[in-house]
Amino acid sequence: MPDLNTWLLISPELILTVFGLLIIVIDLVGREKSHAVLPWVAILGFILAIATIPYLAQDQTIFAGMYAIDKFAFFFKAIGAIGGILTVLISIDFLRTRTPAKGDFYLLLTFAVLATMMMASSTSLLMIYLSIEFLSYMSYLLAGFLREDKKSNEAAIKYFLYGAVTSALMLYGLSLLYGISGSLNLADLTKQFAASSDLSVKALGIVSFTLLLAGFGFKISAVPFHQWAPDVYEGAPTPVVAFLSVGSKAAGFALLLRVALTAFPTFHAEWIALLSVVAMMTMTLGNLVALQQTNVKRLLAYSSIAQAGYMLIGVIAANVSGASPFMGLNGVLIYLAAYLFTNLGAFVIVVAIENATGAVEIPEYAGLVKRAPLLAALFVVFFLSLAGIPPTVGFIGKFFVFGAALREGFLLLAAVGVINSVISVFYYFSIIRAAFFEEPKDATLIRVPGVMTASVAICAALVLLLAVFPQSLIDLAGMGMGMFGIARP
Amino acid sequence: MPIDFLPILVMIAVVAAFAAIALILSGLTGPRRPTRAKLEPYESGMPPFGSAMRRVSIKYFLTAVLFILFDIEIIFFYPWAVLFRQLGLFGLIEMGIFILILLVGYVYIWRKGGFDWD
């Protein structure tokens, strides 16, 4: 029977559960006026969840080894919660005119963040499946949240269909793994693989990893499981897209890293080969297709696919035994943190412009600098960061990821990554070009609510400050490498 | 130990055999006088009308899903009831929370008009 201490260890999750319920109760009981408080309740929940993290005892598993309480998980929980906060901040204004059901939205969002937290901690095949499905269902609902909007419906259905297929594939992989080891625990799996010299076990291990990759690849939008991304990014409510591009992706990486590093070290060579191919395809396809996009949200979708490719480089180069500061794993963590603020910042701007003018096409961004000088200027900051140009935190992320790839001798991968980041400059620049170099068709000023301005300014400040003073981020990522079941630096 | 499960296996075999024998015997020995009324599908005593393939309102679907949802949650009460004494106060509080969450869900459906037919 779990004691009180065990419950304390999952206090971030419990807090989010309570706050999710609280939101729905307020929504049901309170009057229309009191609904304005809902987003702030959600934010309070996220803040409390983050605040508990430093006080939790680490490096243990609870619930019979199903749930890891380690720094690695906490890193991702913090990312999820911060992503949640920023998403709520964007949503306030976005939802105002679009839907009456605000309580439901914040409830789903809170639970989606809860799901990412559970993914970050899962160390059992069952928990992995359940948490991924939990997140998926929250995401489907959020994607289709604008019921009157055909595109939103299309997004939800497509997302659901792709999700169902990949989920089935992953479930098959999970059941194969259970068949091999007779245990749901990732740690047992490692032992089983290490102990067995049976060729069929090896073959099944590779097959099941490939199948699992379908599930993870879906979440991180890696090629060939990326097809949902453009349509969902275009159709789903933009704040939801912002969350999916960051929270969902980060959680997918958390699981991928944990499974690959703790359950499959025996197949290191094999999964590296597999992921290398996936990474190269993801980067190249994402970037090349992004070149042809004219819709900002679709462009960001392909950009987000490409970014997943860069992050995969870090996963591949992850070397947890070496003493070099370039360990791949910390590269992914830094990259994800950088991407969190960068991409969300960019999305805040996209939402702000969409709210004020309805514009989502690049040509409609023409002359943005005259209509919203601050937004345009900060847009540049975020695009520089996405393209990995200093002095932005995105550069620090790329530096660590490419550095790890070079350190571990993945020269081809690094070369493909570098060429791709040059290509990416071109399409990021296409928005800047419209915003700065072209004349506006309509010169009215764009009014932006204070909350939006504040959140975009915070994101931009972090993007710049974390680049100039990256030490804290690097330290955090170094700490975040503490994963249950692998040797810690 | 697998041997411990032997009684269950025997049980399964007996049940299967009984069901098979009962079906086969009644099929072989029973009298067979088919009438129109007898061949009609059973519709709770109502005379069947219309096509079986006609479209059903989505409202039925919602009700069915809600029923299944709450029905399945009930299953969790069984293990709790079995272990009630061992779990003690902790179990009672836990179940209270569980029911509370279900209740929030119930109120949610109610207030959102999930039970309204029109």
Next chain:
Amino acid sequence: MFNYLSLLIALPLIGAIVLLFVPRANDRVVRWVAFITTLVTFAISVALFASFRATADMQFVERVAWIPQLGISYYIGVDGLSILLVVLTTFLMIIAIGGSWNGITERVREYHVLFLLLESAIIGVFVSLDLFLFYVFWEFTLIPMAFLIGIWGHGRRIYAAIKFILFTMLGSTLMLVAILVLVFAQRDASGALSFALTDILKTPVPIALQGILFAAFALAFAIKVPMFPFHTWLPDAHTEAPTAGSVILAAILLKMGTYGYVRFAMPLFPQATEQFTPLIATLSVIGIIYAALVAMVQEDVKKLVAYSSVAHLGFVMLGVFALNQQGVAGGMLQMLNHGISTGALFLIVGFIYERRHTRLITDFGGLSKQMPIFATVFMIVTLSSIGLPGTNGFVGEFLVLVGAYESHLRWYTVIATSGVILSAVYMLWMFQRVMFGELSNPKNQVLKDLNAREIVIMVPLIVMIFVMGLYPKPFIDRMVPAIDKMILISKTKQQVASVPAMPAMPAMPHAEPMTVTPAAEEK
């Protein structure tokens, strides 16, 4: 010790931030704030130059740990190779701000903010002694420049801006990869991870790696210089940029490329430098001749000046790769000269463009009658660009040719010399068509001569043209020790022996010639 160099980097940045708080409509205040900022920055850099000692050591060094576990530090300092470029930067920035006083009327505040950011970044490039820091500044020069071209440029400005950014990005990202590989190799050899140039120089780079790393560095720098065949972004960028943008681009940004060779590529990879010298010399010579020939047929004055830049930078590269004292000193001097005279040329083109809104040679003719002061100024600058004795261009070009002729690049030099003649041909021909002949076009008959502001801007440049042409000693003296040290480091052991003894070599910490490490010891 006071942190002069940090102050130099920070001042323009502070100026830029101050500008952000100046009300948008207040253009006059904006201009003055920017002007005063650059003026103060220049004053500090002159003070720096005055207290600079003519030794080979790094001076005004500052080193603060930045990312300790990666061995990255905020490590800056100047020596004879960089001090003059810093001064050139701060000097030309004043000219650039002054030169855009009337030409820029739209979004004046943003324009000056970008200029000041650019100044900060360029100074950063020239003083960085840490490869990571260098890369950060190097990349950061890109953005303000691209915006200056894209927003305030002419004609196909957008195309030019994007071409500029893509070309430079391609080179620089490869350089980043090379920096990482280099640092890792040095870590394996020495055991300590460090991005500091001085630390990396302590251990020879494995020969197996040198070729590829040099190629990556060289490509990034070659695009910036630009060397043939990577020069195609330059005519577009120069032509479409606003006047002051062209001045800075030609006069300073291009020098980042040549400086990169002198500071990084050659000392770090001596063996590879030796191997690549024929290739680079060939490309330089092709650049000199090709650019001169193309310049000759240009109809647009600005394009002509842009191509002349390619040719001039070819001379710089030739001198630098001669790897002897005269050659490198000539190359370095030529960087400064080109900065001053080409900067002046772009300003001059800007003056007539502001008056006539055309740059086609055929639209002009006989301007000397209408604008005598302008004609005089133009003549002096043209002669300086050609390299007439008495002007700065002569000293640099002469040293380059002497140095390169004395070195193993003798036959390249012979061909390159014809470029000197060609440059005289296209420059004088252009001058003749624009300034002399019939003043037939009625629009040209009402042109006003240079006004006081324009004269004030041109005077310092003309003074510098003569000072450096007649008395270059103070500049050369400060460069030579650092140049000698750089040559020593950049030469392989075998070559050093064959080079004639150098005059008065000061004490050098790195005077030990690079030893060739046997391949077996490498990773």
